[in-house]
Amino acid sequence: MKMEDIARLAGVSKSAVSIAFSGKPGIGPETRERILKIAKDHGYMPKPRTHAAEAGSRTLTFLVFANSGIVLEQYYQQPFFRELIHYIEERCKFRGFSLLFSTIEMNKLGEQIRSIADEKRSDGVILLGTNLDRAQIAEIADLLPLPLVVLDNCYDTLPVHFVEINxxxxxxxxxxxxxxxxxxxxxxxxxxxxxxxxxxxxxxxxxxxxxxxxxxxxxxxxxxxxxxxxxxxxxxxxxxxxxxxxxxxxxxxxxxxxxxxxxxxxxxxxxxxxxxxxxxxxxxxxxxxxxxxxxxxxxxxxEKEQMAHLAVDLLVQSIASEDTVNTKVKVDTQLVERRSTRIVGDPLQ
The missing domain is CATH 3.40.50.2300 (Response regulator)
Incomplete structure (x- = not known):
């Protein structure tokens, strides 16, 4: 069986099959799951890319719960997340890591978190926490036996690494x-x-x-x-x-x-x-x-670039160290004045 056959059976393009196998964003979680199931049922094993198959290769996972609150299924097309992902990918390359993308559903949290751990493809996880509450993050941290940094959220009473906007x-x-x-x-x-x-x-x-x-x-x-x-x-x-x-x-x-x-x-x-x-x-x-x-x-x-760099660096440091002290980082903001505001009574605006 070839990738073309998988694509035909799944009713998708060949590129969608490639995206599903690589773990990158670009397709919905249901489509990804359908493609991977068809491949598994037919005994198809995708050929690993050279850079991922090299001995000693290091990988981080960007984990997202989509279709929950403000994070849509095509979250990677939402401007804020699109920019954030770009900077995370750049920083991972700089630090010598490849980046996998994993989108999971809240109603399958336990099953899919365990699957990520069992696959042993990742050295650590950056969790997009934008749409998650305290109980959800606590459950994920408890289930995940990997170094973890939560990005774009923070709960002071959880013993977890956080990087967030101030x-x-x-x-x-x-x-x-x-x-x-x-x-x-x-x-x-x-x-x-x-x-x-x-x-x-x-x-x-x-x-x-x-x-x-x-x-x-x-x-x-x-x-x-x-x-x-x-x-x-x-x-x-x-x-x-x-x-x-x-x-x-x-x-x-x-x-x-x-x-x-x-x-x-x-x-x-x-x-x-x-x-x-x-x-x-x-x-x-x-x-x-x-x-x-x-x-x-x-x-x-x-400062999306700084947030991304801090998250990646903190995770890499956590992977390399046995230190159990967690860190919570707030990144300050700057006001950008453009043309949608005016001073009251100013005739020049």
Whole structure:
């Protein structure tokens, strides 16, 4: 049997079969599982690539729970994760490691974690923790007999290595920027999917407003889907109801991520508002799309390259050392001012 035969039986392309065997992202977990099952049932053994088959080769696994919260099945196409993966791959090569990708389902957590351990293909695991809660991370750490670093999340009471964004300071920077720009009625557009990062951002933003004597009114808080770049009817409806109740529209909005901010800009524009003349908008993450949307988005820049380097380096150090002391790293952010915000009363903007 050849790869072409596997592809025909699975109803996919030959390249999809190659992706399934290599462990790289590019296909969904169900498709990958179907391809591997067909290969196993027909006794097909993929030929190992030379660099992976060399004696003494070292490999790290990038582990993701997709279709859970904000992490979609095609997570590698989401701008934030796409950039993060790029930097992780670069750092792995620099440190002399190859990188495998493994996507597993939450309802098969135990079975698939044990499978990763039994295959003995990996020296350590970087777990994308964005969409995982404390109990889930604790269970994974307990089941996984390999060095582990959790990326893009942190729970202080778990004895696990973590590398995360300093979400508090990032949202604090955004809130301070809007207050210093003269905004006193500020709205908040939250994700309708709640994760650790978003809760930290809300806390940091509220802290900045309190420090400047500005109150975040509950009637100025709206919720939307966090992974849609187009305008959203749900936001349009919420804003419409707000206005119909005789309440003024906030002069500025902070959005929990750039996806939400870009969606908000498009929604507000469709409603006849000018950005930033009528409403200022600030995002979070500084994805590549933030600099090409019209107007360019003021946002909080997250150091994705530094996060990736720290995660890989910490895992490599953990593999090489018998030290059992765990490390928790927060990476600070920077505000990037672009054209989606303005100073209140400034006629030049």
């Amino acid at each position: 979400n508090m300071i990032g949202a604090y920077q955004a809130g301070s920027h809007l207050c210093r720009s003269g905004h006193t009625r500020i709205g908040y557009i939250a994700s309708d999917v709640r994760i650790h990062n978003f809760e930290e951002r809300r806390n940091g933003f509220a802290y900045a407003l309190r420090e400047h004597g500005v109150e975040l009114a509950e009637d100025c808080t709206f919720t939307v889907a966090p992974t849609i770049l187009s305008s959203q009817e749900s936001l349009k409806r919420q804003l419409g109801e707000h206005l119909e109740a005789g309440k003024p529209l906030p002069s500025a909005f902070f959005c929990e991520c750039d996806y939400i901010a870009i969606s908000a800009i498009k929604t507000l524009t469709e409603m006849g508002y000018r950005i930033p003349e009528d409403v200022s908008v600030v995002g979070f993450d500084n994805i590549s799309e933030a600099s090409i949307v019209t107007p360019e988005l003021t946002t909080v820049h997250t």
